Amino acid sequence: MSKIFSMLHSFFVILVVVQLSTTILSSCKKVVKNDFLIDKSLSTKVGDITANIKVDTLNFKECYGGQNISQYYAFNDKPYKNGKSHLKEYFVENLNQENFKSFNGLIRIRFIVNCKGETGRYRIHAMNWKYEKQELKIKQKSSIITCLNSYGDFKLLSNNEFPQNYYFYIILKIEEGLIQELLP
Amino acid sequence: MKNLFLIFFISFSTIALGQYNCEAFKLNGDLCKYKACKYLDSVNKPFQLTKGYHDIYNKALEICPNYHQAYRNKSTAYLKTGEFIMWKKLMDKAVELSPEEHLSYRGWCRYQFFRDYKGALKDLEALEKIYPDDLGYSQNGMYHLKVVQALCQKMLNQPKEAISTLEKHLKKSKFKDLYDYYHLGILYSESGQYEKALSAFKIQIKEYDFDGLQYHLALLHKKLGNLQEYRDCIFKTNELHKKGRVMTDPYTHPLDFVFKSDIVLEYENVYAKKED
DSSP states (O other): OHHHHHHHHHHHHHHHHHHHHHHHHHHHHHHHHHTTOTTTTOOSSTTOOOOOTTTSOTTOOOGGGGOOEEEGGGSSSOSOSSOHHHHHHHHHHHSOGGGGTTOOEEEEEEEEEOTTSOEEEEEEEEEOTTOOEEOOOHHHHHHHHHHHHHHOOOOOOOSSSSOOEEEEEEEEEEETTEEEEEEO | OHHHHHHHHHHHHHHHHTSOOHHHHHHTTOHHHHHHHHHHHHSOOOOTTSHHHHHHHHHHHHHOTTOHHHHHHHHHHHHHTTOHHHHHHHHHHHHHHOHHHHHHHHHHHHHHTTOOHHHHHHHHHHHHHHOSSOOOBOTTSSOBHHHHHHHHHHHTTOHHHHHHHHHHHHHHOSOOOTTHHHHHHHHHHHTTOHHHHHHHHHHHHHHOOOHHHHHHHHHHHHHHTOHHHHHHHHHHHHHHHHTTOSOOOSSSOOTTOOOHHHHHHHHHHHHOOOOO
């Protein structure tokens, strides 16, 4: 009888060891496995901007309850109301380029244009020419947003009779603090 | 020999379609990519910005972490939303795994979407080591990558190198692409080679006549003191613009694009009346 218990004990010990090692190995494997999923944290659509009361102004509202926000390239026309060169000139003249003296790289500002042509929900990120993230100072960010806000509205774009909400972005290419190009 | 022919045929049809034929992976004994490819073939993919789309490609990468095309397909969403850092990370991974397939696309995008001329040139130089005879075309099919190389040189303030690259390419090329002689004409004009510029613009008119071309031709006539030709070309510029004969791209403005504001300004200078 004691021999049977001893055998059963050994069996369970082996079972537990095997189970534990499998769990440990599989968890290790998972870490390695997910390592290549560079953007695994994506929660909604790429480029979606959810409202954030800490940073967004309360007076901006999307139309139609914000149910459907298109991408700018879904329309035949481009969003620049007075042309891209005009917007670039506006930035050159009105952005305090002193604030960007030592900056070399790209700054992207993504935002929403609503059905009235108003803009809001600005999200800014920047990179150097190694495509590494660059942190902008608050005064740099606010000077960009002030410039965009004071520029005024963008084109109303529609695929049918009603103007749509849409996402748009602009990229400022800056070298030694000077705006060289405006994209896209 | 039979298998070699089959692989060649499959690979060629794959390149032509711009997507993979999974059987080619199987024939090459690459079962990991075969499984990922078959999985991707078996599912309907939603809009490329959605989480659902990226979940599908993430699963393909879990099946086969070396399935480089998945990184590239995922990168497009970031490219279209201006998320340059994530786009680059994904494309770097694709290039690292298969430079012969993805260097051209990364180089083209750096030029077209981010105006990263140095980075684009670096990629195209690396591509040239792999394909010394022919770099191939840009993703949108508008430009031979040699032309892109020339345009990058131009924007890096190397006009002599740009002209030389473009001239050599056009001499060798059997085809005239949509805007090649337009860019060459502008380069000649900007470096004071006015007669050569005129010849290049004349060739371009036969290929595709559009507002920007007539605009630059007008400016050239103005420099040469041909005032009647200048006025005629400005008139044609305005007419072509109204007809929608312009350089087009759904995502951005191509290099040397002429904006409406510039056309209006020049038109008003000549005809002293407001654009309606």
